[in-house]
Amino acid sequence: MSFQNTKHFTLKLITSEHIMGAFYRFHRMQQNISLSNFAKQLRMNKGFLSELENGKRHFPDGLYIQLNHLLHLQFNTDIELWHQSRKTLFTLFDFFFLEQNDSIQQLCENFDNQESILSNSYGFFVCLIIKIFYYLRIQRDNSKIIEIKNIIDTHIDCLQNDELSIYYCFLGIFYKRSVSTNSIALDYFKKSNQLCSPNSSVNAMNTFQLVSVYSELNKYIIAYEKCIECKPLLRQYNNYSRLITIDMFECITLTNMHMFDESKKKLLNILSSTNNGTFNYCQDQIYHNLAWNALLSQNYEECIHYTNLAKDAGDPSSRLCLDLHPFHYY
Structure with missing residues (x-):
């Protein structure tokens, strides 16, 4: 077979x-x-x-x-268990991509009830990828992730390419957690994109994640290009939540490229759309980024003005523009 x-x-x-x-x-x-x-x-x-x-x-x-x-x-030699394992993995990824947290929780609970059966079938290695996600997002345990990674890497030829693309995406997100391992994350996102369809949610997620990776690596031009590339991919899936995040990333990237006027103009447009109820952006983040833009452009009075507005809107930063790099928000 x-x-x-x-x-x-x-x-x-x-x-x-x-x-x-x-x-x-x-x-x-x-x-x-x-x-x-x-x-x-x-x-x-x-x-x-x-x-x-x-x-x-x-x-x-x-x-x-x-x-x-x-x-x-x-x-169990029932081939349907392999199909069921794959369906669970793909559905879980789509819920994660669309930030449907309640659905993720329910699916993980269902998987927990079926894991013993699915893991003792042809779906064994697919189930390991699902467990990577579990230890990545539900029960955060880095040692378990590394343990499972070692098993999968030893049996990498037992996985389909679409399964591998999700596996590499999860590893990219895992290594992206630390600035010191961003270059490793970059490699995994690239490997994932080599295996997935250009129109897939995996490609959209990889592109989304690469924005912050390139930004942390101080490659702002590439980060900005990824922002532009990511938007139509997110619109294809009606993923407006991540589109909002990309809008904010784009402004931060423009600021770090010293394109202060362009960044400020876009932030004010976003603020306007928030005030009129078009989109639900977080006002504290908008004011925060306006303050950061003003600080880097040496417009200190404006920086203080937007800093106060950010704090009034609930920004958690104690010394907003002095201590906090804006990418940490995402």
């Missing part, structure tokens, strides 16, 4: 034997059972077992039952 990706821009063929073999190899090694000892327990040639684990041989009928018994597993 083979799994051919029919949804992805770049197609990839993975056999069921390859995934099943990798699954059993992983669990054998987790239980510290050597290949030689396991072959003896199975009364099987060591070389033949190695080829099974590496997906080079067809599994004899009923062998998986014996493997389940020896390794205390419950591997």
Whole structure:
């Protein structure tokens, strides 16, 4: 049996034997059972077992039952569990991209109830990507993310390209958390974009994330270009929440490029649309960025004016323009 990706821009063929073999190899090694000892327990040639684990041989009928018994597993050969795992991953990503937090919570709870079944199937490696997200956004645990990353990287050829594109996107977001690892994040977002469709939500998310990555790397021209590139991608999905964020990023980027008048004009237009109820931008952030723009352009009276307005609007900064880099808001 083979799994051919029919949804992805770049197609990839993975056999069921390859995934099943990798699954059993992983669990054998987790239980510290050597290949030689396991072959003896199975009364099987060591070389033949190695080829099974590496997906080079067809599994004899009923062998998986014996493997389940020896390794205390419950591997289920129902192909629908693989499809279900993929559907959960793609749906979760779309909820994340659209910032639908309640739906994310519900889906994660449903996955938690089904994880034992899905993880003991051809969906094992897809489920690991879902768990990366869980430890990234729900229960923040960096050590678990690194642990799962090491497993996936060892079995990277067991994943479809569309699955990998989401995996690399999640890793980009993980490494983007620290300025010191922004260059690593950049590489992962680029790898993700090489694997996903140009019209996919993954590409839109990568482009969105790259704006702040390039900004933190002081590559403001590229960051600005990514702002422009990102807007039609977000509009395609009616993702107005992230569009608002990109609008603010664009203003900050213009300020850091010393295009102060252009940035101020755009910020005032955003403020106007907020005041008339067209879009729901946060006023404190608008005033904050106007103060930052005024500070960098050495218009100190205007800086103080917008700083006070930002504080009145609820800006949390204690010393607004003296201590806080505006990208930290996002």
